[in-house]
Amino acid sequence: MGRSSKDKRDIYYRLAKEEGWRARSAFKLLQLDQEFNLFTGVNRAVDLCAAPGSWSQVLSREAGEEVKIVAVDLQAMAPLPGVTQIQGDITKVSTAEEIIRHFEGQPADLVVCDGAPDVTGLHDVDEYIQAQLLLAALNITTHVLKPGGTFVAKIFRGKDVTLLYSQLKVFFSGVTCAKPRSSRNSSIEAFVVCQNYSPPEGYIPNMSNPLLDHSYDVDFNQLEGPNRVIVPFLACGDLSAFDSDKTYPLQLDAGKEYQYTPPIQPPIRPPYQEACHLRKNNLLSKEDTPSVCPKQSRDKKKVWCRYTRQLPQKENNFPAR
Incomplete structure (x- = not known):
């Protein structure tokens, strides 16, 4: 008999098995709802990166029978009662259009996303990929969420997490980072609860450069209005920027060349x-x-x-x- 994993010794793992949840992550959404009342007044909900379906289960059981739920994921998922499944890519406009079509042309009241990459153990890489996944979820959310709606997504609390907060605050008046009790203390994961969706006046949702897709050519100079002012959905800068490992000449006005001048006072010799x-x-x-x-x-x-x-x-x- 093999060694028991950490999950099998976890109380939420055992509770998920006893209560019939597909994963222990169901308690994370339940505890977030207890804190923020996410399901109040919700008639249409979207679950992005839904597989294996624990958050869709929570929406179907707790939000009410009259709530229309659409679950989106690249992977196939076992069917759930009252949940419409879409096997598609959240970085495609066609996926957003299909979600609206299932809602009969009406926008969603709530969008949740518990998606996460397969971690590599390299924290910088994992945080970057998770940030890109969060921005992709935010991008499609701007297509399907109604003004005043709520967006909940997983986030990795890294050193550059404030950049994501600032981007979320462009579209939501209230952004809160919460960590449910069921989320392990050893994990850097948390959840951003973004309330009162209020995009800038004149903003037009677009799928420009999703997930840094190099094959998707976007000319940002063609953007107009708020779309031109708002920073594109990029976590770590524009790919067209200068490389940090290269040295570029400093250009001065009037064609003058840069001339080095030594400092007036050299550094003090260290006492040690x-x-x-x-x-x-x-x-x-x-x-x-x-x-x-x-x-x-x-x-x-x-x-x-x-x-x-x-x-x-x-x-x-x-x-x-």
């Missing part, structure tokens, strides 16, 4: 430079130290050296056998 020199040349040992100035303390037991700053070793006087 002499100590580094002594340590590097192995001059801190007792044999090689030319000048040792012992200084006895009041109890005449502690002896300090000028360079070593070490206490002398105690002598062990063992009785002779």
Whole structure:
């Protein structure tokens, strides 16, 4: 019999099995609803990256029988009662149009996304991919969410997470980062609860450059109005920017060339430079130290050296056998 995994020792894993949820992540959405009342007044809901379907289960059970639910994922998912499934790509306009078609032309009241990449263990890479997935979910949300609606998505709290917050605040007046109790403390995952969807006046949803698709050619100079002012959906800068590993000449006005001028006051020599020199040349040992100035303390037991700053070793006087 194989070793038990960490999930099988988790209380939420066992509760999910007992209550019939498809994954323990169902409790994350339940606890978010307890805190923010996400299901109040919801008639149409969208679950992005829905597989295996635990959040769609929560929507179908807790939101009410009259709520229309559409689940979207690239993978096939076992059917759920009251849930319409779309096997499609969230970075395609056709997927957004199909969602609206299932809602009979009406926008959604709530969009949730629990999608996450297959983690590699390289935190910078995982955070970047998750940020791109979140921005893709936000992009399609601007197509299907009604003004005043709510958007909930998973986020990895990395060093550049404030860039995502600032992009979300462009479209939502209230953005809160929450971590449910069922989310493990060892995980950097959290959830952004974006309320009161209010895009800038004149903004037109578009799928420009989703997920940094290099084959999708977009001329940002053709954008007009708020679409031109709002930063495109990019997590780590524009691909057309200069590379950080290359050196480019500094262009000055009037065709002048840049001329280097040394600083007026050079940097101060570090005070520990002499100590580094002594340590590097192995001059801190007792044999090689030319000048040792012992200084006895009041109890005449502690002896300090000028360079070593070490206490002398105690002598062990063992009785002779």
